[in-house]
Amino acid sequence: SRSFRKQTMQQFREILEINLVGTVNVVHPIFRHMCEHGGGNIIVSTSAAGLFGEFGLPAYSTAKAGLIGLMRSLSLEGLPKKVWVNAIAPYAATQMTVDHMSDDMSADLDPAHVAPVVAWLATCTASGEILVAGGGKVARARMRISQPSAAAKMAGNERQMLWASAVDVEYDSAGQHFSEFAASLKFGADT
Secondary structure, X not given: OOOHHHOOHHHHHHHHHHXXXXXXXXXXXXXXXXXXXXXXXXXXXXXXXXXXXXXXXHHHHHHHHHHHHHHHHHHHHHHHHOEEEEEEEEOOOOOOOHXXXXXXXXXXXXXXXXXXXXXXXXOOOOXXXXXXXXXXXXXXXXXXXXXXXXXXHXXXXXXXXXXXXXXXXXXXXXXXXXXXXXXXXXXXXXX
């Protein structure tokens, strides 16, 4: 791991090439084939670093967040063709993580505990999902947004109200969000 300010752009690009572009290179022909031949399941491997970011892993976090965007977009494109696209964010003892774990934790986070979740995703008709799995547990992750506030009110206490607002609204796509956001502008909504 290396902080952004200490990383060269070449090092940053190499990590993007491996983790994002490498996945795109594999998924592109498979996705096309599945769309042309009646469906299938694709699972991309993202990371909690892609969901939340991680100090010292800016390129890796960027690449894994990019995979979430790829998965969500492909899940929408694949839906009419019965191509189900999901992401797994595994917590597992790997070469990347084992040095940061105790022996007990490494045993609990054996990658074999993630395999049943991946197998289930490979046979289900859910699409656009992010599942965090490890140690025999699984959780669902989603991107959410708060209700919009008028930007003109971004002074004083109104700023604190924005930070305190619930981030609990979920959209199926950027297009759906934009339509509702634009409608709130068009009709002069004050929320």
